Amino acid sequence: MGHLNATALNEKGTSVAVGAGAVWNDVYGYLDGFNLAAAGGRNGLVGVGGLLLGGGISHFSPRVGWACDGVVGYEVVLANGTLANISTTSHPDLYRALKGGGNNFGVVTRYELKTFPQGNMSVNTFSYDVSQVGAVFDAFNDVAADPNFDPYVSLQAGLLYSSAAKAWSVSASAYYTKPVLHPEVYSGFEALPSISNTSSITSVASLAAENPTPPLNWLFATLTLGTSSETMLDIFKTLNGSLYDFNPAGGVTWNFAFEPLPSVMLSKSAATGGNVLGLNPEDGNAIVLLFSALWPNSSSSDAIYQQGRDTFAAIEKVAEGKGELRKFEYLNYAGPHQTPLASYGADSLNFLRHVSKKYDPTGVFQHKVPGGFKVW
């Protein structure tokens, strides 16, 4: 798909057509020149194709919703080989199913994405000694739980554990989608004793243009929590207890990123025709946890998968015990043992099955496409 990477703004500049094989660097690099942006991945090397089919958390999500909510049209090759243009007015059922339904419905060849004015933004990075972990979670939760969630916030609190060094590091990547140095909303992070604390202004395109991630083995899993720094701390203690002495051949780096999932973000989808994620703004602010492991030595893979599954089950139990586990599993962060489409709820899953049977009655995308999460 990589050659289908063209980008073209419409005449009024209100939407951009993007080839489905583009990466986000292509999109931001193009739109920056017009002082515009579209909602997409934060890392510029991630593909437009997969991110938009699974939802998509962007820097702009509290302002404009999931990245998939910003898709105003799809060009899709259907199971019978025909090329179709999908929008709210043409194939509205398929239009909604593509917003979170993954690779079950067709090969998307082009997306039409809504654009919005966007200048530079601010990048605030903090790193802390692990002794500060509880205070960092408190600062994170103060932002994430705020009923008046600041729509310019784009925040991640990160925990990294290197099995070889037996060392944790704690960080906050606190972006703000306005060019404001040291935004007030992050004063809780500023107040803590840090190892480093930087604030700078940059363009969306330069921020996305990260170095490529090393070609290591990679495991993802995810869960969604209510906003509770106490639960985050209990999760950290469980992770530490479970992972501290596990050091397979070649080592493994565990990476845990907590990200706000505010109601204000979920409230945006209704205006754009809805998605299938089954999330309700009335459920209140939440937090998505991306649980991941990276390791170089493939001979350690079985041991790491097993350790990852056991550790993940332990933290899920902690969240459940605290009454903070939500049902949603974000598809783009989900592991192979998870069932993100079922986590959307029975109504969404039945809808996805119905749409799949309508547009792909013989199950081409169920049986002939490897990978992804299937609806049948």
Ligand SMILES: Cc1cc2nc3c(=O)[nH]c(=O)nc-3n(C[C@H](O)[C@H](O)[C@H](O)COP(=O)(O)OP(=O)(O)OC[C@H]3O[C@@H](n4cnc5c(N)ncnc54)[C@H](O)[C@@H]3O)c2cc1C
């Ligand atoms: C370094 C890194 C940073 C990330 N940052 C973010 C982030 O900021 N926000 C976020 O929400 N997620 C993020 N993710 C997760 C990301 O959304 C998923 O990994 C997603 O699957 C990436 O899509 P892709 O097209 O690059 O991957 P691929 O592996 O190519 O595709 C993923 C799935 O989508 C299907 N697919 C891809 N293109 C098409 C198409 N054109 N038509 C039909 N099916 C298709 C594939 O069959 C596959 O099942 C990140 C991941 C990484 C590795």
